[in-house]
Amino acid sequence: MTNTEIIQGEISTRKITEEVDTYPGWKRKGFKVKKGSKATFKTKIWKPKTKKVKDKETGEEKKKSYFILVKAYYFTKSQVEKIED
Numbered sequence: 001m002t003n004t005e006i007i008q009g010e011i012s013t014r015k016i017t018e019e020v021d022t023y024p025g026w027k028r029k030g031f032k033v034k035k036g037s038k039a040t041f042k043t044k045i046w047k048p049k050t051k052k053v054k055d056k057e058t059g060e061e062k063k064k065s066y067f068i069l070v071k072a073y074y075f076t077k078s079q080v081e082k083i084e085d
Contacts, residue, residue, distance in 0.1 A: 003045045007074070010043050018076040031080040039073035046070075
């Protein structure tokens with residue numbers, strides 16, 4: 001299951017009609033989460049990771065990529081406000 005499928009499943013199960021994003025996602029869009037707001041929902045999503053490993057035959061370091069499940073907290077559009085400069 002992809003992250004999009006996981007998030008869309010949560011949105012449809014909870015009947016959310018607003019745009020949702022994580023705290024850092026809203027921040028990238030120029031918004032901040034209102035003080036005291038609790039996440040509308042939390043779920044586990046896939047996050048890419050990279051690890052350096054040594055090749056046993058050559059001793060050369062290579063990067064190994066893989067995915068792990070991490071908790072993500074989602075806030076709705078009504079829980080955020082535009083960041084003022």
